[in-house]
Amino acid sequence: MDDISLVTQVAVxxxxxxxxxxxxxxxxxxxxxxxxxxxxxxxxSDDLAQECFIKAYVNIxxxxxxxGFSTWLYRIAYxxxxxxxxxxxxxxxxDTVEVRRMNAGQSVIGERIDIYGALEILSxxxxxxxxxxxxxxxxxxxxxxxxxxxxGTVKSHLSRGKQKLAIYLKQNGYETK
Amino acid sequence: MKLNxxxxxxQFFAExxxxxxxxxxxxxxxxxxPQSALRxxxxxxxxxxxxxxxxxxxxDGINSVKAAFIHVTGDLLGMLASFQFDSFSPFIIYLGxxxxxxxxxxxxxxxxx
Numbered sequence: 001m002d003d004i005s006l007v008t009q010v011a012v013x014x015x016x017x018x019x020x021x022x023x024x025x026x027x028x029x030x031x032x033x034x035x036x037x038x039x040x041x042x043x044x045s046d047d048l049a050q051e052c053f054i055k056a057y058v059n060i061x062x063x064x065x066x067x068g069f070s071t072w073l074y075r076i077a078y079x080x081x082x083x084x085x086x087x088x089x090x091x092x093x094x095d096t097v098e099v100r101r102m103n104a105g106q107s108v109i110g111e112r113i114d115i116y117g118a119l120e121i122l123s124x125x126x127x128x129x130x131x132x133x134x135x136x137x138x139x140x141x142x143x144x145x146x147x148x149x150x151x152g153t154v155k156s157h158l159s160r161g162k163q164k165l166a167i168y169l170k171q172n173g174y175e176t177k
Numbered sequence: 178m179k180l181n182x183x184x185x186x187x188q189f190f191a192e193x194x195x196x197x198x199x200x201x202x203x204x205x206x207x208x209x210x211p212q213s214a215l216r217x218x219x220x221x222x223x224x225x226x227x228x229x230x231x232x233x234x235x236x237d238g239i240n241s242v243k244a245a246f247i248h249v250t251g252d253l254l255g256m257l258a259s260f261q262f263d264s265f266s267p268f269i270i271y272l273g274x275x276x277x278x279x280x281x282x283x284x285x286x287x288x289x290x
Contacts, residue, residue: 016207016210027197118189134190135190165186
């Protein structure tokens with residue numbers, strides 16, 4: 001069944017089995033999105049991902065089908081993450097980020113220190129845009145839809161983020177294959 | 178071939194994309210879903226059933242169903258009575274049995290697959 005059919009089942013008939021299928025389909029990319037934003041904090045990512053899916057279920061009737069379901073879901077995930085940041089008044093200063101990295105390192109899934117070390121050098125918005133494009137495969141217009149940034153702003157974040165990452169990778173000896 | 182900076186970054190991220198196993202995550206989400214929508218759904222379904230049963234008896238549904246059953250049965254019996262088996266050749270009967278068997282076998286195989 002495609003996403004629209006499943007969403008219709010949930011919205012009209014409150015079909016929980018249909019929503020179960022949607023969660024199973026999107027749990028990996030959404031959890032990965034949160035892992036990247038939280039720099040590898042597994043438990044926090046899972047909490048935020050659960051919150052994201054619950055919000056999607058409660059507000060399912062607001063999905064109009066103008067964008068794809070995945071875009072709508074990423075938009076909810078983006079809002080959940082930045083609500084969490086505002087609630088916890090997280091700043092982007094080095095000490096706070098370093099403390100998070102130290103805590104996150106305990107619960108990193110697999111060997112992902114490298115990726116989070118690279119993502120750490122970016123600002124929050126650069127990290128969001130870069131991961132949405134390069135890890136979740138979202139085009140620029142969808143990223144603009146998800147983040148409510150103009151497309152020009154998204155392009156700027158992507159360009160700046162990639163420049164920083166290229167320098168970081170070269171400095172750390174990352175070679176082309 | 179040396180990659181430019183953008184390709185370097187893209188290659189790095191492409192190497193680090195992982196699929197995250199469910200490991201009970203979906204189950205946890207489903208347990209946390211609010212139940213209020215389900216209650217409203219059950220109430221609505223019960224209401225529709227009650228209205229349907231009420232209308233069935235108010236509009237003399239029993240006699241309508243009885244009449245429909247008698248008509249259908251009558252038509253079926255009439256059709257069977259008008260059947261003349263001696264007008265069919267053995268080949269036609271054999272073809273009919275073979276076709277029916279083939280359809281049944283196909284459905285059994287499909288269901289077992």
